Amino acid sequence: MLAGLAGVAKTLGHPQRLEILEHLAQGERSVEAVAACVALSTANASQHLRLMRGAGLLTSWRDGKHILYGLSDPAVLNALAALSRVAERHSAEVREVIGSYLHVRDALEPVTRKELTRRLKGDLITVLDVRPADKYAAGHLPKAVNIPLRELARRLREIPRGGEIVAYCRGPYRVLAFEAVALLRTRGFKARRLKDGYPEWRAAGLPATSGTSPPASRHIQRAQ
Amino acid sequence: MLAGLAGVAKTLGHPQRLEILEHLAQGERSVEAVAACVALSTANASQHLRLMRGAGLLTSWRDGKHILYGLSDPAVLNALAALSRVAERHSAEVREVIGSYLHVRDALEPVTRKELTRRLKGDLITVLDVRPADKYAAGHLPKAVNIPLRELARRLREIPRGGEIVAYCRGPYRVLAFEAVALLRTRGFKARRLKDGYPEWRAAGLPATSGTSPPASRHIQRAQ
DNA sequence: CAATGATTCAATAGAGTCATTGAATGGAGA
DNA sequence: TCTCCATTCAATGACTCTATTGAATCATTG
Structure with a gap:
């Protein structure tokens, strides 16, 4: 059979x-x-x-x-076409992941500060801070949850599925947010990165919070 | 690629x-x-x-x-379905071919002794004896040519195309004639098997000949 | 933080696949 | 009937895939 x-x-x-x-x-x-x-x-x-x-x-x-x-x-020929569709989509994913690490990183469409501010008011959105815990404690975006990149893989369950995730790190050309987005996407999350990092956010005079992340946080902070 | x-x-x-x-x-x-x-x-x-x-x-x-x-x-899943469609159609063909070898053999419409006797007088027909040479020498149908089954594949050129071929072997439920007919059909010959074998033919009091097959026979004995 | 246990890794033997070589087959054309 | 040659067969060695074993990894759970 x-x-x-x-x-x-x-x-x-x-x-x-x-x-x-x-x-x-x-x-x-x-x-x-x-x-x-x-x-x-x-x-x-x-x-x-x-x-x-x-x-x-x-x-x-x-x-x-x-x-x-x-x-x-x-x-x-139909079978060949069906197979190539699978292979194609897969290789597209591979290209995307590889590319997000190396070449086409900006193709991941970063979220601008302005857009994030707007969506924080209404949408179901999770703001993810992938910086080390101490940086987070020193100041972070409102309602952001802190999961340092190194711990991200093992703490994925803390992130709600269904909503979109916006990751940020130290600055506009840092890799942490890129890596986080790539990882999240391979796991089926809808993820994008903030165009700039935390310093730019502060420099723009936008609101920020300080304090440590909720301990062993199972409680996801989520806008709205 | x-x-x-x-x-x-x-x-x-x-x-x-x-x-x-x-x-x-x-x-x-x-x-x-x-x-x-x-x-x-x-x-x-x-x-x-x-x-x-x-x-x-x-x-x-x-x-x-x-x-x-x-x-x-x-x-x-689409790819799987497409593949199984190919495999399915192929296996249907295989079943058909195999079936002609194993199951539906009688669907190959054997020729009866009576019919063969009649057609030997008028039709363009080749009688093929697929028994070993020694059995053939001991007695065979009139105008039959002897090509043991094992040699059939490599001696196909000795058999005239265009006419119908009737193969027989030792008895009604022997496989030699079946195999011969199946082989001949896959090579494009019109072939059928004699319903009974040589013993039954003799038992019915019908004419028979004895003697060895024509050596390296390229001369096909053919009715009419 | 330690224990647990699900999952993965590593290493191995055995089977199967691939490409190459040289020889055999058997049908076509004359 | 004979010759030619396109195709297939057979056998070999290199390589890859498979299943098994036991140990290592790593995240959860208490």
């Missing part, structure tokens, strides 16, 4: 076979032609082709002194 | 991983729960789960002291 399905999948699990399939999707080819297309030895191409024929992906027939292979069914 | 796609496919190429996916499609589970569902050791289940998470099929998060795994994306 599942073995047959796994067999088909396993047959697709080889880059060169996929390449062959792409070529055959454009029309039937002889073994030799396929081998030339994908730069394989004839014997090797023959083996791949026969394997795929055995899995029901291809059919073959003779034409003169050549044996032509072709897709056995349009459903094969 | 294709490597990522192949990676996803390869990850799906294991029956137990597919089984795990089916379970997770019904809801998130902890590693232990998955292991119990599919009868695996915890460590082994953990490895499979992590592999699939790495391929982008699953996501995981902590809940209390358990780590829950779940499908990362509905597209995963």
Whole structure:
């Protein structure tokens, strides 16, 4: 039952076979032609082709002194498309995570001070301070909860799902908030970072609070 | 590029991983729960789960002291469905071919002695004796050509295309003639089997010949 | 802060897969 | 009927994947 399905999948699990399939999707080819297309030895191409024929992906027939292979069914292309959609989305996530660490960090659309101020009044939003506890105690955004970045992974349950999270750290080009957002997103949270850090917030004359974070805080501070 | 796609496919190429996916499609589970569902050791289940998470099929998060795994994306189910459609259609074909070998053999419409006698007088027909050469020498149907089953595949060229072929062997429920007919049909011949075997033919008092087969016979004996 | 226990890591043996080589097959064309 | 050659087969070594074991990790829980 599942073995047959796994067999088909396993047959697709080889880059060169996929390449062959792409070529055959454009029309039937002889073994030799396929081998030339994908730069394989004839014997090797023959083996791949026969394997795929055995899995029901291809059919073959003779034409003169050549044996032509072709897709056995349009459903094969559907399966390929479905797989590539999964792979694509996954690799997009990978790119996003990797990128958020290295390259495209600003593509994560930071939240501006102004926007945060506005949303703090109405929306369901969690403000996350990822600085060390002492910095937090010295002063932080109103209603912010403090979870230093190093502890974030193990304290995710303290963060409410469903709402959006805005993370901030020391300044506009610091990495802590980036890392936090990347981590939270991989865990399924809706997270963004504050465009600037705490110093900028203070410099803008916006309200701030001081004091320690609620101990072993299971009580999330949440706007509204 | 294709490597990522192949990676996803390869990850799906294991029956137990597919089984795990089916379970997770019904809801998130902890590693232990998955292991119990599919009868695996915890460590082994953990490895499979992590592999699939790495391929982008699953996501995981902590809940209390358990780590829950779940499908990362509905597209995963689409891909599974597409694959199973391919596998299903293929297995249907396989069933049909296998069936002609094993189950539905009598659907191959055997030729009766009477019918063969009649057609030997007029039709373009080839009588094929697939018994070993010594049996053939001891006595065979008139105008029959002897090609033992084991040699049939490599001696197909000796059989004329265009006409119908009637194969027989030792008795009504012997497999040699079945196999011969199945083989000939896959190669594009019109082939049927004699309902009974040679003994029954003799017992019915019908004509028979004896002597060895024409050596390296390229001369096909053919009625009419 | 220590104990607990779920999960993961590490290492291993065994099985399976891949690509290459050289030889065999068997159908087509003359 | 004979020859040619596209394709397949067979066998090998390198490599990867799988399952098992036991130990390590790490977050929760009290």
